[in-house]
Amino acid sequence: MICRNLTWAALFGIGIFASAYGLVFRTAVAGTECPAYIWIDCGERIREKNGSLTQRYHIRSSGDTLPDCTHGSDFQAFYRFFRRSSSSKKPYRFDRAFPKAGYFQAVITRDNGELCLDINSRTDTRIELYVFGTCGRKKLLAHISHYLFGKASHSDETRTRGPVMQLPADLPRLCLHPSCRNYYMQTGQTYRFNYSGKDATAKTMSILENHKHLADVARSPSGIFEYTPPHDPQLDRAGPHAFKETVALVETTTSGWDYATTYTLLLNRSYLGHLRSLPGLILFGVTILTFVVGVGCKRRPGRK
Amino acid sequence: MMVTKLRLITQHVMFFALTYGGRFGIRFGHSLPCFSCPYVSGCGGSCYLMALQGNWWGLQMSTTDMMTAMGLESLAHLGIFILLVILLNKFWCGWICPFGVVQDWLTYLRRRLAIHEAQFRWLTRDRLKTVKWILLAYLLIVPLLIAHAGGHYDLHLPFCRSICPAKPLMPLFVGNVRHLALDFTNAVTLLFTILSVTIAGGMLVGMFFKERFFCLFCPMLVLIHIFRKISPVRFEKNVDGCIGCGNCQCMCPMDIRAVHEQKTDKNVLSEDCLLCMNCTEACPGDEVLSIRFFKWRLFASSRNYVARRFAQRQRLS
Numbered sequence: 001m002i003c004r005n006l007t008w009a010a011l012f013g014i015g016i017f018a019s020a021y022g023l024v025f026r027t028a029v030a031g032t033e034c035p036a037y038i039w040i041d042c043g044e045r046i047r048e049k050n051g052s053l054t055q056r057y058h059i060r061s062s063g064d065t066l067p068d069c070t071h072g073s074d075f076q077a078f079y080r081f082f083r084r085s086s087s088s089k090k091p092y093r094f095d096r097a098f099p100k101a102g103y104f105q106a107v108i109t110r111d112n113g114e115l116c117l118d119i120n121s122r123t124d125t126r127i128e129l130y131v132f133g134t135c136g137r138k139k140l141l142a143h144i145s146h147y148l149f150g151k152a153s154h155s156d157e158t159r160t161r162g163p164v165m166q167l168p169a170d171l172p173r174l175c176l177h178p179s180c181r182n183y184y185m186q187t188g189q190t191y192r193f194n195y196s197g198k199d200a201t202a203k204t205m206s207i208l209e210n211h212k213h214l215a216d217v218a219r220s221p222s223g224i225f226e227y228t229p230p231h232d233p234q235l236d237r238a239g240p241h242a243f244k245e246t247v248a249l250v251e252t253t254t255s256g257w258d259y260a261t262t263y264t265l266l267l268n269r270s271y272l273g274h275l276r277s278l279p280g281l282i283l284f285g286v287t288i289l290t291f292v293v294g295v296g297c298k299r300r301p302g303r304k
Numbered sequence: 305m306m307v308t309k310l311r312l313i314t315q316h317v318m319f320f321a322l323t324y325g326g327r328f329g330i331r332f333g334h335s336l337p338c339f340s341c342p343y344v345s346g347c348g349g350s351c352y353l354m355a356l357q358g359n360w361w362g363l364q365m366s367t368t369d370m371m372t373a374m375g376l377e378s379l380a381h382l383g384i385f386i387l388l389v390i391l392l393n394k395f396w397c398g399w400i401c402p403f404g405v406v407q408d409w410l411t412y413l414r415r416r417l418a419i420h421e422a423q424f425r426w427l428t429r430d431r432l433k434t435v436k437w438i439l440l441a442y443l444l445i446v447p448l449l450i451a452h453a454g455g456h457y458d459l460h461l462p463f464c465r466s467i468c469p470a471k472p473l474m475p476l477f478v479g480n481v482r483h484l485a486l487d488f489t490n491a492v493t494l495l496f497t498i499l500s501v502t503i504a505g506g507m508l509v510g511m512f513f514k515e516r517f518f519c520l521f522c523p524m525l526v527l528i529h530i531f532r533k534i535s536p537v538r539f540e541k542n543v544d545g546c547i548g549c550g551n552c553q554c555m556c557p558m559d560i561r562a563v564h565e566q567k568t569d570k571n572v573l574s575e576d577c578l579l580c581m582n583c584t585e586a587c588p589g590d591e592v593l594s595i596r597f598f599k600w601r602l603f604a605s606s607r608n609y610v611a612r613r614f615a616q617r618q619r620l621s
Contacts, residue, residue: 051373151360151374217614237490239457275485280501284472284484285506295513299422 034135037260039073039208039247040144043116051152059108059115059142061133062211077117078103078165084128102164103130103210121148132171139257141171144264147183149258172196174205174250174263177224185265185287187232188273193225193263208247225250235269242269250301306485307581311399319405322348323477325572334361335384337396337528339403340614341474343383343483352385353468353524357447357461364447364460389528393537397525398578403470403518410508411557422513427561432520433575440523458492466496469507469518495556516556518589519578520620541566545592552583554591563593586610 043056059075080103106117106129119127125148132141176182178193185191195202203224208213217225227248235244248263307370321330321341325348326605332340332349339571340486342350355361361378369375390394414421424432443463449455472483484501487493510517519525541563553564563583573579585591587605594604 047372047374049372054412151372151377169325240460243458269489272482274489275464275482275487277481277485280485280497281481282499284501284505287502288509291506291509295422297507299513 006256025207034138037062037247037249037251037262038131038133038142039131039245039249040131040142040243040264042144042146042243042264042266047136048152050118050122052150054120055127055148055149057117057119057129057131057144059117074198075108075115075131077106077129077131078167079106079119079127079129080104080127081121089276090197098123102166103154109260119148121150122152123150124148125150130167130171130173132168137256137258139171139259141173141259143174143181143262144266145176146185146266149154163231172250172252172259172261174248174261176263176265184271186270187229187235188270188275190226190228191208192225193227193248194223195219195225195261202250204250206249206251208249213247229265229267231273232252232268235267236274238269240269240271272289289303311580315405315408318400319402320482321580322402323474332382333381335388337392337524338401339468339470339474339522339524341403341468341470342400343471344478345480346478351470351524352381354464355441355444356382357463359447360449360500360607361461362402362447362517363444364451364502375617385532388402394525394536394573394577394579395520395537395538396528397519403474404516404578406473407511407516407518410512413594414512419513422537424559426457426561429520429545430450435458435521436523436526439463439521440468440526443523448454458490458496461512462496463523465501466499467524468500469504472500472504473508497541503542516578519558519576520600520613525576525578531593536596536598537573538571538577539577540570540594540596541572542589542592542594543567545589549591551586551588554588555582557582585613 013209038059038061040059041060043058048054057077059077106119108117109116110116110130117118117131118130121127127144127148128143128145130141130143132139134140146297173196175194175196177194179192181191193205197206205217205219205227207217207227207229215227217227219225225248229246232244235242243266246265246267249264250259250261252259263300322332322336322338324346325331326346327441330348330379334342334350334355335352336349337352340347340349340351342354347359355378356363358364359366361372361381365374365378370378386567392400400461409423446455446459446462450457450459475481484504485497486501507518523529543566548564553559553561556563557580558575558576558578560576560583562574563577566572581595584595585605586603587593588607588610590606591604595602
């Protein structure tokens with residue numbers, strides 16, 4: 001009897017212990033839960049006294065847990081510049097100060113618990129920025145490429161550069177096809193993405209806006225993801241300098257690793273998409289006709 | 305006919321240089337005191353009014369940007385503009401402005417079609433003088449409101465985008481009709497494009513029936529006039545030699561009465577004057593009207609010149 005009671009007591013104790021352990025374990029796991037993806041958010045732009053521009057980037061995640069999750073993970077940021085020579089109208093090319101195949105490392109800091117980084121540009125520059133890291137069994141990569149309009153003849157830009165680095169070869173990348181449209185990205189224009197990774201056969205690309213899933217884009221037979229962002233009335237009302245961030249996301253699983261790769265599109269409102277020539281030409285013609293009739297009726301005869 | 309021919313040649317050379325010059329590597333910068341429209345792709349230089357209103361070099365620049373190298377650049381543009389205005393003053397209007405050339409073409413066409421020029425009453429003519437000051441205030445105040453009072457950014461370049469007829473009309477010379485389209489992006493852009501197209505249509509008719517019609521409203525004319533006193537360009541009248549024939553007033557494309565009516569002051573460069581020299585060419589008095597650059601006399605009226613011109617016209621007709 002005693003033996004049976006002891007057995008039940010032991011089992012009860014083990015049960016309580018197991019429950020408590022499970023609760024603690026689950027809590028611990030929740031604390032280090034990896035986000036589904038990360039993306040780069042363009043923050044404040046500061047015009048420095050010498051005319052150069054400092055752009056702040058925030059590293060955002062699918063959840064609000066990124067600061068906790070980064071405990072034990074290694075987030076790194078790399079960037080390079082493409083500059084256009086002031087004396088020519090040639091397209092943007094590698095800045096001479098930058099190695100052709102290399103990147104400079106940017107320093108990631110914490111500001112109010114958020115991961116962010118600052119990059120300074122002294123002239124008219126296209127920046128290509130990658131942020132990547134691992135979290136548990138997940139590899140996260142975020143990419144952005146856009147223009148910074150520095151207006152200085154010199155700056156301490158070089159002082160903030162780190163050593164020349166190479167991007168890890170196995171990182172899957174989501175790249176925007178080179179196009180003149182990339183200079184001023186607009187709604188209503190088609191953008192083509194190429195996904196290069198270990199599992200280059202990823203079937204779909206998700207489009208996200210403010211964490212909301214907007215659309216899924218299927219891969220074309222040529223291996224390209226094509227996406228045409230729709231016009232946004234809110235953006236249209238906001239002015240030509242306003243922009244919104246749309247995130248393209250590809251998720252794959254290869255060799256036991258989960259990969260989540262994002263590309264942040266900075267979309268302005270359409271520059272030409274709302275122009276209507278026919279009403280304008282009709283208005284122009286009607287105005288001319290009205291004024292000709294008006295002048296013909298009212299004018300006084302004068303000299304030739 | 306020498307001055308007229310010289311002016312025509314200069315006007316046309318400058319028209320092609322400023323409208324198509326960019327395609328051949330000619331760039332006169334962003335500080336030109338004439339309507340060389342930057343909306344013309346491949347233009348050879350840009351009207352300063354755009355830079356003045358803009359957010360890179362003008363009044364729309366934020367206070368923090370003014371303290372940077374950009375602020376110095378904007379001052380450099382202003383400095384170049386002032387220098388150019390002081391150097392040539394109203395010659396920019398009568399001899400260089402490409403939009404002025406277009407107006408002269410329309411006048412030539414009207415004359416070829418034997419259509420009489422429309423005439424304003426003097427009261428109307430005097431009232432119209434204030435319009436260019438109102439437009440100048442408009443193009444100065446709105447960018448300041450955007451930069452410092454939170455005005456909507458779609459109001460930027462208010463003069464260029466809503467008033468200036470050069471914006472929809474000048475790009476037509478490079479085959480671009482896009483600026484005659486209506487922009488349905490939002491209410492402000494729609495309002496601006498409706499205004500722009502309507503004013504362009506009205507101005508086109510006005511420029512056809514009235515010589516140099518747009519110059520009556522041109523805010524650049526006012527800006528240039530502000531610097532007349534420190535400019536070495538002088539338009540003078542020998543009031544004692546004037547016989548009061550009124551030829552100067554008859555020949556003036558801007559219908560200026562001041563030259564004819566001036567009885568005391570020798571400086572007759574008025575606000576609306578374009579320095580086209582039509583009056584000086586038509587004046588039969590020896591050295592009654594003269595154009596000077598510092599102490600050098602560029603051109604002066606003479607009885608012989610008028611006689612030769614008359615004889616030449618008789619031969620041609």
